[in-house]
Every structure is written in structure tokens, then in C-alpha cells.
Amino acid sequence: MGRSVLPCFQPRSQCLLLTEDASNFCSSLTKDLKRLEQSFATDSVSLKWSVEAMSLLKKMQVELLVLFKKSKLPISYGAEEDWFDQYMKETATLLDFCNSLKSAVSGINRYRMVVELAIQKLGEVDNSSTMADVNNIEFERVHRRNHEKLLDAGVMKETSRLGSGISSGGNQMQVKSMAVVMLAAKTTMIVLSLLLVSAMVSPVSIDMGNGDITHKVPQLKPCMELLTQLVGRFHERSPRPESGSGLALVEHEMVDEVVGDLRAQVVEGRVDDRERFLSGVELLRTRSAGLNEGVERFDAAVDEVFEEVMRGRNEMLGMFRDGALSGG
Numbered sequence: 001m002g003r004s005v006l007p008c009f010q011p012r013s014q015c016l017l018l019t020e021d022a023s024n025f026c027s028s029l030t031k032d033l034k035r036l037e038q039s040f041a042t043d044s045v046s047l048k049w050s051v052e053a054m055s056l057l058k059k060m061q062v063e064l065l066v067l068f069k070k071s072k073l074p075i076s077y078g079a080e081e082d083w084f085d086q087y088m089k090e091t092a093t094l095l096d097f098c099n100s101l102k103s104a105v106s107g108i109n110r111y112r113m114v115v116e117l118a119i120q121k122l123g124e125v126d127n128s129s130t131m132a133d134v135n136n137i138e139f140e141r142v143h144r145r146n147h148e149k150l151l152d153a154g155v156m157k158e159t160s161r162l163g164s165g166i167s168s169g170g171n172q173m174q175v176k177s178m179a180v181v182m183l184a185a186k187t188t189m190i191v192l193s194l195l196l197v198s199a200m201v202s203p204v205s206i207d208m209g210n211g212d213i214t215h216k217v218p219q220l221k222p223c224m225e226l227l228t229q230l231v232g233r234f235h236e237r238s239p240r241p242e243s244g245s246g247l248a249l250v251e252h253e254m255v256d257e258v259v260g261d262l263r264a265q266v267v268e269g270r271v272d273d274r275e276r277f278l279s280g281v282e283l284l285r286t287r288s289a290g291l292n293e294g295v296e297r298f299d300a301a302v303d304e305v306f307e308e309v310m311r312g313r314n315e316m317l318g319m320f321r322d323g324a325l326s327g328g
Contacts, residue, residue: 018219022177025067026184026219032056033188033226040233044250045199047294053192054301057094058308064185065312069319071174083178087316090186091309097193098306104200105299108252112295115255115288122262122281184223191227195234199248203238206231251291258284 018026036056039049064087073083191206198204208228238248247253262280271277 017173017176018180019071019173019177021067021070022181023219025063025181026223028063029060029184029188030222030226032059033223033230037226037230037233040237043237045234045238045248046250047291047298050196050199050249050298051294051301053196054298054305057189057192058301058305060185060188061091061094061305061308061312064181065315067181068178068316071178073174073178083175083182084316084320086182088313090182090189091313094189094309095306098302098309101196101200101302102299105295105302108200108247108291108295111252112255112288112291115259115284119281119285119288122277180217180219183217184220187220188223188227191231195231198234198238201247203248249294251287251294254287255284255291258287 033056036049036052039052043049068083068087191208194204194206208224208231234248258280262277262284265271265273265277265280
């Protein structure tokens, strides 16, 4: 059964009129999602695509903060949850998710370092431990897979928190518009988070619902349709690794493919065609370097999202503090 990604949202009106700023936010988000979906036309699920997804999340956070500050909506200082509480909850979840992605990156880096160490040993002229060196890579892959199962459970718990209810309280157009914006942002965060989990950790089934949300909030139809298309294209472009690594990243699968080929060439600890074997080792070196380069870029993209979210939260807390000091 797929993970449902649609937050609960029950507006009182079947047709909501959005403010110009809210409409522009949804339009900008739709264009960004379209570009992300179109990147699959020429690319598989890769670290490059993952960087683009993180860049979209960062841009969305920047625009969300600008919209909140410009709207100047009042902050409730009582027990009732308002847009400020929702923003703080969802950004806290996004911070947790960034930390989980950092953990996934750490696992990939560990695997890559084992590969690099094996490359050094496999390239030696007189290497009597060839089979052991290749098996070390296999062991690390199995070790990582067990770690990924635990990480997957943690990330799924975090992303499911994004699906909590969202209030559309009040009848003002500004308040209603902000509720729609929050719904668009939350749903996008959920879908991209689950897709990144599928790419970096292990495949996740995603349930996009039956379209009920777009019937109630027609302004979100373009966004929801693109998210649904994105999920479909993601699974179409995902490699089907025979190695059992669980990752959908093409760079990782390319490394696994060479490791499998080298392992097949080792018979009873010996290599019959040394020249072919060394050629494979050089190919492994090249692909490992490509994996490393992609991981570094993705790691930097995760840091940028984390820093942007922290900046936004600090600004929001400043607004909350100023409002409290001035009596709301």
C-alpha cells in the first residue's frame, strides 16, 4: 500500500479566490515542478536530478518566507494553531529530513571509500587477496543495505508528519490564500522528500490520492497533476539494480555494475585475464570519482536548504517576538 501524501484540507468553499501573491507563488511552483519533471526526458534518477530537487525546495522556502512577511497576517498568541505554528512545524520536519539525507550521504561516502581502498589494492601487480578485496566491497554494500532499512523507517516517520492537518481558518481571502499556499508547499515537500528517499535510501511507494483535493481546491490542479506526473516519471527512469543495493541512483548503480563484473572475473582467488581485469579497475576508478563528485554537489545542496530553512525560522521567530513585545 502506498504512502498517502495529501494533507487534510477542508475549505468551506468549493471555489477559492487567491490573492495575487498567492497565485504567483502557485504559478512559480508549478513551473519549477514542470522543469524538474522535464529533466527526466534526458536523464535517469541521478544525483544531478537530486540536486535540482533540493534547489526547488530551497527556492520554495525563499518564496514562502517572502510571502509570509509580505502578507503581514496576525500571529495568534493563544492556544489556537495558526499559520505561524504550521510554518514552524513543517520547517522543523524539513530540517529533520535534511539531517536524514546527510546520514544517507554518509552511507554512500562510506561505500565509496571502501571502493577506493579496493581499487588501490586491486591495481597492484602481485595481489594475492583479489577475491577478499572485491568481497570487502560486497560486504560494505550489504552493511549499507541493513543501515538503509533503519534510515528508511526514520525518514518515513518524518515525512508522514508533513501530512498533518492544515487549518484554513477564517473567511478572509488573505487567510484562505495562505492556507492554499501552505497546502501546495507541504504537499510538494512530501512528494519530493519521498522521491529523494527512493533515490538515496530505498524505493518507497507513493499514493497520490484520487484527485479529491483538486476538486475542492481547483487552484492546485496544475501543481497536483505535475506532482503525479513527476512520481510516474521517476519510477519510469529509475534503474532496476540487480545488486540489491536498493538505491535508484544511476551513479551508484554504475559503480555496482563494475564491481559485479570484477567479481565475476575472479575464480578461486585468481584472475585469468589480468589486462581485462585492470581495465575494469580503471573503469571502477572513473565511476567512483563520478559518484564522489555527485555526492559532494548533493551534500552542498542539502546544506543550502538547511541554512535557508534556519534563516527563515529565525526571521519568523523575530516577527513573533516583535509582535509579542508590541502586544500583537
